Amino acid sequence: MTEDIISLKNIDYSYYGKIPALKNINLSVKKGEMVAIIGLNGSGKSTLLHIINGLIFPDSGEVLFNGNPVSEKSLSDKNFGIKLRQSMGYIFQNPEIQLFCPTVFDELLFAPLQLNLPVKDAEDRAEKTLSFLGIEYLKDRPVLMLSGGEKKKVAIASVLTMNPDILLIDEPLSSLDPKTQTFFTDLLLELNHAGKTIVFTTHHLDLIDHLQPRVAVLSEEHTIQKTGTASEILNDEEFLISVNLIHEHVHKHENGEHKHYHSHYVFHKH
Amino acid sequence: MENKIPSYLLQPVNDQPEFQKAKRARLSFLDKTIMNTASAVKSIYVQAENASKENVIQRINPYVKLIVMIYSIFIISIVSHLEAQLIITIFIFSLFIIARLKIFRVYKKIFFLATIFGFIVVLPASLNIITPGKIIFNIITINKPLHFWIYTIPQNIGFTENGFKVVSLIFLRIFNSVSFAMLIVFTTSFPSFIKSFKILGVPDTFMMIISLAYKYIFILSRIIEETYFALKSRLSGNIKNSRIRELVSGRIFFIFKKSMLIYENTYYAMVSRGYQGKVLLHSRKKLSSIDFVALIIIVILGIWIIYL
Numbered sequence: 001m002t003e004d005i006i007s008l009k010n011i012d013y014s015y016y017g018k019i020p021a022l023k024n025i026n027l028s029v030k031k032g033e034m035v036a037i038i039g040l041n042g043s044g045k046s047t048l049l050h051i052i053n054g055l056i057f058p059d060s061g062e063v064l065f066n067g068n069p070v071s072e073k074s075l076s077d078k079n080f081g082i083k084l085r086q087s088m089g090y091i092f093q094n095p096e097i098q099l100f101c102p103t104v105f106d107e108l109l110f111a112p113l114q115l116n117l118p119v120k121d122a123e124d125r126a127e128k129t130l131s132f133l134g135i136e137y138l139k140d141r142p143v144l145m146l147s148g149g150e151k152k153k154v155a156i157a158s159v160l161t162m163n164p165d166i167l168l169i170d171e172p173l174s175s176l177d178p179k180t181q182t183f184f185t186d187l188l189l190e191l192n193h194a195g196k197t198i199v200f201t202t203h204h205l206d207l208i209d210h211l212q213p214r215v216a217v218l219s220e221e222h223t224i225q226k227t228g229t230a231s232e233i234l235n236d237e238e239f240l241i242s243v244n245l246i247h248e249h250v251h252k253h254e255n256g257e258h259k260h261y262h263s264h265y266v267f268h269k270h
Numbered sequence: 271m272e273n274k275i276p277s278y279l280l281q282p283v284n285d286q287p288e289f290q291k292a293k294r295a296r297l298s299f300l301d302k303t304i305m306n307t308a309s310a311v312k313s314i315y316v317q318a319e320n321a322s323k324e325n326v327i328q329r330i331n332p333y334v335k336l337i338v339m340i341y342s343i344f345i346i347s348i349v350s351h352l353e354a355q356l357i358i359t360i361f362i363f364s365l366f367i368i369a370r371l372k373i374f375r376v377y378k379k380i381f382f383l384a385t386i387f388g389f390i391v392v393l394p395a396s397l398n399i400i401t402p403g404k405i406i407f408n409i410i411t412i413n414k415p416l417h418f419w420i421y422t423i424p425q426n427i428g429f430t431e432n433g434f435k436v437v438s439l440i441f442l443r444i445f446n447s448v449s450f451a452m453l454i455v456f457t458t459s460f461p462s463f464i465k466s467f468k469i470l471g472v473p474d475t476f477m478m479i480i481s482l483a484y485k486y487i488f489i490l491s492r493i494i495e496e497t498y499f500a501l502k503s504r505l506s507g508n509i510k511n512s513r514i515r516e517l518v519s520g521r522i523f524f525i526f527k528k529s530m531l532i533y534e535n536t537y538y539a540m541v542s543r544g545y546q547g548k549v550l551l552h553s554r555k556k557l558s559s560i561d562f563v564a565l566i567i568i569v570i571l572g573i574w575i576i577y578l
Contacts, residue, residue: 102461114544
């Protein structure tokens with residue numbers, strides 16, 4: 001049986017010690033698995049990814065990476081710190097924040113150079129990644145002069161050059177046009193088939209339908225309400241209503257307007 | 271279907287008496303500042319656009335450009351003949367033409383800086399009180415020369431020929447130095463120019479900070495512009511200027527808070543990609559034949575102009 005590559009045990013986290021963000025989170029991810037964390041805005045999805053990546057630390061509970069605890073203390077060990085950073089690539093929801101280097105090529109080289117990869121190898125990786133994502137033409141472009149979709153592609157490329165085993169992706173499809181959304185959906189499947197472990201957050205049920213990951217549902221109370229396969233979650237209409245991931249709303253049909261529980265992508269019952 | 275829209279939303283705008291007598295809020299004092307900021311941001315685009323042109327000067331390695339700039343400013347500082355300085359002026363102007371820059375726009379800036387620092391500030395030095403000599407433009411005549419301590423104020427006060435020569439020389443030195451620096455800045459992308467400071471031993475971390483600051487000026491000015499438009503689109507009615515100032519100062523705080531959040535998240539993004547307190551930057555450009563040719567030409571011209 002494959003071992004857990006990430007394991008979260010009884011995680012609690014609050015902002016400023018007052019505003020709860022996560023309560024008693026237990027979750028494990030196996031090597032090569034694709035896991036989606038779904039929930040409404042403010043349910044704690046991004047905070048959970050921050051914790052997995054060791055950027056912030058829980059108030060209580062334990063995060064394990066390959067069985068080793070991830071804490072301020074363990075990350076102060078340079079070897080463990082480099083190992084963790086090299087193994088986990090985090091793609092933030094807002095690529096504007098993630099891109100901080102002068103040009104696209106610098107952006108792609110940043111991580112490999114910080115992780116002490118020889119310059120020639122880093123350049124080689126960067127060139128190949130640009131070509132893999134079809135963005136060679138952006139190589140010398142200042143990052144300030146990219147469109148939203150291009151920024152997202154560069155953000156993903158800048159993480160891929162680390163060759164991480166695990167990809168943490170916060171809202172992969174946010175603010176993207178339909179064509180770029182399709183590009184990213186296909187890319188996630190391709191990377192997963194190539195053996196990468198993928199953990200992403202979303203509130204788009206259609207993405208779950210496309211990618212068929214294992215799903216953990218975060219409730220508005222900041223707890224994991226249910227985990228299961230994509231079909232188990234998507235077919236549990238009552239549960240999705242209870243966590244407000246589908247809701248009653250008005251919409252128009254040829255013969256007029258009416259109101260009912262409705263999800264655009266998974267099921268549409270009248 | 272039951273309609274829950276509040277009744278005021280169903281009322282046409284023209285029927286609302288409070289808006290009929292309302293005047294547009296005056297924001298002219300803000301307009302100018304924000305528009306200036308926006309124009310500064312736009313100039314970043316212009317600079318990047320110029321720098322990416324495939325011209326001979328644009329293609330020169332930033333390291334070489336930095337060395338050439340330091341060398342040229344040194345030559346300009348030691349050349350003390352007006353004729354030689356004028357030759358340098360013409361030479362730099364021809365480089366601007368080769369680089370296909372918008373000459374009028376750039377020279378307007380150069381003239382502005384050179385006039386302030388090279389002409390207005392040093393103009394009093396051309397008076398015969400400071401530089402004695404033959405007066406070519408008399409300003410004032412007093413009854414008799416005044417003497418106190420080691421100083422003498424002559425009877426006729428005016429600009430002298432020698433004084434004008436000194437001022438012209440200083441003006442041309444500043445004019446040439448500024449125009450050469452502008453030529454380099456406008457033909458090199460900002461990031462590569464910053465990276466070229468590596469040759470002077472500037473640490474990578476410092477250059478990363480400069481690059482980040484450059485990025486944040488850009489982002490911040492965009493947030494300011496958008497916040498201003500949002501404010502402008504919602505402000506109407508008889509609002510006092512003092513109230514608008516209050517609103518604006520509140521928004522300034524909001525903008526700084528927002529930029530702090532961006533900074534925090536960028537830091538997380540850096541940590542997540544292996545940042546451990548010391549930045550290693552990449553500088554990839556190797557010297558090409560154009561770089562060597564440019565270097566040789568400038569060195570030879572510099573030596574020639576000194577012995578002219």
